[in-house]
Structures are given as structure tokens and as C-alpha cells.
């Protein structure tokens with residue numbers, strides 16, 4: 001579960017942070033961040049602009065130092081080079097050496113990640129293919145479009161089958177087809193058993209691929225949990241007559257309009273009992289519609305609640 | 307670390323820095339050869355006078371070459387480090403299992419190869435062409451050249467360390483200013499020696515400790531001067547403060563200190579990069 005968990009509770013976590021804090025001068029970019037990302041999960045880190053998502057990722061990779069708190073990534077303390085061997089990272093502002101070819105960039109990332117000589121060529125080929133750049137390997141990165149550069153960055157993050165892949169807004173420069181492909185890539189990573197930490201404010205993207213999410217705003221986690229639980233159908237709209245509003249209220253609902261009652265706390269499994277109770281009170285049921293939450297609605301609700 | 311070194315060398319090849327340096331070398335050596343050929347044809351001087359003429363001219367050329375080399379080293383190091391840090395290229399690299407000190411040392415090594423190769427090829431080209439066309443060779447060209455390379459590497463290290471925090475242009479300018487400042491302090495030191503005036507000498511010594519580049523140049527100079535000329539010049543007090551002549555070798559301590567200085571400056575650079583937010 002992605003909520004405030006003390007380190008040590010889940011030794012199998014891919015990422016565990018405890019009150020991680022980052023200040024830039026007097027500005028607090030991230031207030032005590034405590035979260036646990038289970039191994040093998042796809043974790044969505046959501047939040048509006050300036051919320052602290054990128055700061056969190058940079059802390060996890062040791063690119064900036066926390067001003068307080070601690071964290072573990074793949075069993076090592078954050079910033080530990082040996083854990084970074086098994087992490088792939090796509091930065092938010094991706095830039096690669098203009099004067100190298102795409103293949104050479106990937107090669108150097110493979111070498112730096114400690115891949116054996118014999119694996120490098122094959123790993124480079126498969127990474128290029130995965131992001132749809134297979135024909136472009138020999139071209140100079142300087143001649144790439146922005147979207148192609150982001151694809152290259154994605155390939156660099158995926159090279160050598162890392163156990164943890166950290167993607168900071170991986171589709172910011174991609175066309176709709178590319179976004180769809182990234183979804184496929186993330187699902188492929190999950191199938192392989194890798195953990196994915198995905199920063200995004202694209203809710204549909206998160207909704208499509210994530211197992212767990214945490215929402216961060218102004219440097220604080222304001223909500224978190226399993227995505228399927230969050231999105232679970234909650235409440236039902238019932239087309240009904242023969243009931244007055246007092247009777248509806250007794251059953252836990254409200255009349256939204258004449259002939260339309262809303263029961264916000266009804267789970268799908270409780271619907272038959274609800275219908276029976278309405279009938280027992282003299283009501284006639286025409287239609288029951290489950291109310292399905294969208295992540296966007298939940299996201300907006302969360303930001304408002306805070 | 308070796309991978310970073312390799313990338314740095316490739317960068318200098320692809321960005322045509324190497325090509326530019328190679329072209330400059332050809333121009334430099336060609337021009338020097340032509341000028342010295344003319345000089346040896348037309349000059350009527352003989353014996354020690356002829357020796358003095360050639361030696362002083364060659365040393366002045368080497369001094370200009372040293373300046374060129376220093377600027378090359380300073381600017382290429384500043385651009386290689388600050389450019390990569392500012393563009394975000396470094397963030398992707400430093401998220402890999404590489405220590406920041408190793409990254410910086412890889413850069414240092416790659417740049418040292420480029421700068422060193424340029425210095426050795428162009429510098430020995432100069433000396434060789436002069437000895438061919440004019441029949442004059444300095445007494446210890448190898449030691450002299452190596453000291454000139456060492457001076458360039460010292461300035462390169464300074465620029466590299468500065469570029470872990472400052473922009474490329476600022477780092478390069480500060481390192482260049484430091485180079486000239488060391489030279490000025492060295493001249494003050496010579497004045498102090500000539501006048502036997504302790505305050506001036508102390509200023510010069512402090513300068514030598516803070517930035518030993520000029521001391522390395524003077525050591526190089528000494529190796530490039532014919533002993534007969536030094537013996538002669540020692541007879542005149544006015545020569546002892548001539549900034550274009552070194553009448554005494556530098557003590558070995560200067561060389562050792564220069565190496566320690568480079569290590570310290572590099573260490574400061576590595577620390578500063580280690581603490582930098584990316």
C-alpha cells in the first residue's frame with residue numbers, strides 16, 4: 001500500500017522513503033514524503049505543476065540530496081551507486097549528446113550501467129526496437145525531433161532490463177500513437193516483473209497502466225492507494241417512484257431530481273438489498289445505474305478536499 | 307570512468323575541435339619554418355650572438371604557444387563540463403552507477419589526452435622545424451615541452467573545477483585571468499629578486515603557491531635556453547629581472563607542489579560537483 005509506512009515494514013519494497021524532505025533555500029519542494037512502492041508494481045505519482053514530483057524522483061536517484069529524511073531504493077540507501085545499476089531513468093528534461101548517434105548514446109548507457117560487452121549490441125538493438133527507433137540507430141541525435149529524443153531517452157531507461165524504471169513524464173513530447181506505445185511498454189515491464197515509477201499529470205495515462213497511485217500537492221502526499229480500490233464503483237443512481245424524500249433519506253440516499261434517487265455509499269454487492277428495501281417501502285424501481293468514478297473526478301476532489 | 311574519457315575524446319573529434327587544432331598546428335609550424343628559414347638566410351650574426359638571437363626568438367614563440375595552449379585547455383574544459391551539466395546531459399549520465407568524482411576524472415583524462423596530444427605535436431613541430439631550417443635546437447626540448455604541457459594541464463584542472471559550479475564562459479574567463487595574474491606575480495617576484503626587496507619577493511612566492519603555472523613556464527624556459535647564454539646573462543644584473551629569461555632552474559619542490567596543487571584543485575572540483583543539485 002502506498003501510504004505512510006515506516007521503513008522496515010515491507011522489506012520487499014522497491015522504493016521506501018521515510019519523511020524525505022527537500023528545501024531549496026526557504027522554499028520547500030517536498031515535505032516529509034513517506035511512501036512504499038512494492039516490487040513489481042506500476043506506481044503512478046500524480047500532482048499538479050510544481051507539486052514536487054520531479055524533486056521526488058531526483059531524490060530517489062541521488063541527483064539532489066534530501067535536506068531531511070531517508071529512503072531505500074532496491075535495498076540500498078538512496079544515492080548508492082550499486083543500486084543505481086539496476087535502475088533505468090528518463091529525466092523530465094531529457095537531453096542526450098547531440099554529436100553521438102542514437103546507437104552510441106545507448107551503447108554508452110549500457111556500458112555505464114555495467115552491462116557485459118557481449119550483451120551490449122543485442123541490448124541496444126532491442127531497446128531501439130522497443131521505442132520504435134529501429135531504423136534511426138545510426139543517425140546523429142542532434143538531428144532528432146523532440147519526440148524522437150524522448151523515445152531515445154526511454155530506450156536509454158530500458159536498456160539492460162533494469163529492475164526499476166523511473167519515468168518522469170515519459171510522454172510529454174509524444175504523439176498519440178507514441179503515448180499508446182508507451183502504455184504497451186509499461187505493461188511489458190510489469191509482465192517482466194519490473195517496478196515502474198511513473199510521474200505524470202496525464203490522468204488517463206495513469207488510469208490505464210498503474211496499480212497504485214499517490215497524489216502529491218504542494219510537496220505533500222494528499223491521497224494514495226490501490227487504483228482499482230479508488231476507482232471502484234461507489235454509489236448507485238436509482239430511477240424510482242412511490243417514495244418520498246424522507247423515505248429515501250432513511251435508506252441513505254437523496255432525491256437528486258423527481259424520480260431519481262442517489263445512494264452514494266452503496267457498493268455493487270449491496271444493490272439487491274437496496275432494491276428490496278425500496279420495494280418494501282412501497283417504491284417502484286425502473287432502473288439502477290452504478291456510478292463509476294473517473295480518476296479525474298477523484299483527482300479534482302482530492303485537490304479540493306485539501 | 308574510461309567510458310567518460312572515451313566520450314570526451316569523441317566529442318572533441320566530432321565537434322571538430324581536434325580538426326581546428328590540427329589546422330592551427332599546420333599553420334603555426336609552416337609559418338615558423340618559413341620565418342626562421344628567412345632569418346637564418348638574411349641574418350649576419352655569428353657565434354653567441356646568433357645563438358642569442360635564435361634562442362630568444364624561439365622562446366618568445368614558445369611563450370605565445372604556451373598562451374594558446376592554455377586558452378585551448380581552459381576553454382575546452384569549461385565547455386565540456388559546464389555545457390553538459392547545464393544541458394541536462396549530465397543528469398542522465400550521473401543517474402547511472404558512476405561516482406561524480408569518477409565522472410569528472412573521466413572528463414579530465416579525455417581532455418588531457420586531447421590537450422596533451424595537441425601540445426606535443428604542435429610544440430615538437432615548432433622545435434623540429436626550427437632545428438631543420440635554422441640549425442638551432444634548444445638544449446632540452448623534451449623537458450621544456452613537458453613542462454609547458456604540465457602548465458596547460460594545471461590551468462585545465464582549474465577551469466574544470468570552476469565549471470562544476472559556474473557557467474562555461476565564466477569558468478574559462480576566471481581561469482584565463484588567473485593565468486595572467488600568475489604571470490604578473492611572477493614578474494613582481496623577479497623584480498623583488500633583482501632589487502633584493504623582501505616584500506616583492508613574498509608577493510611573488512605567494513603567487514607561486516596559489517597558482518604555480520608561471521613557475522612551470524619559467525622552468526620550461528630554463529630548459530630551452532642554451533647554457534652559454536645563461537652563463538653570459540648572469541654577468542649582468544639587469545638580466546636577472548628580465549621576464550623573458552630564466553637564469554636559474556626551478557627547485558624540484560615547485561614541480562611537486564604543482565602536482566599537489568592540481569590534485570587539490572581537482573579534489574575541490576569533485577567535491578563541488580558531488581554537492582551540486584542536478
Ligand SMILES: Nc1ncnc2c1ncn2[C@@H]1O[C@H](COP(=O)(O)OP(=O)(O)OP(=O)(O)O)[C@@H](O)[C@H]1O
Pocket residue numbers: 024027028029030047048049050051052053054055056092201583
Ligand atoms: N533547483 C531548484 N531551485 C529552487 N526551487 C526549485 C528547484 N527545483 C524545483 N524547485 C521548486 O520545487 C517545487 C517542486 O518542483 P518540481 O519540479 O518537483 O515539480 P513537479 O511536480 O515536477 O512539477 P511539473 O509537473 O511542472 O513537472 C516547485 O515549487 C519548484 O519551484
Ligand SMILES: [Mg+2]
Pocket residue numbers: 053054055092168
Ligand atoms: Mg516535473
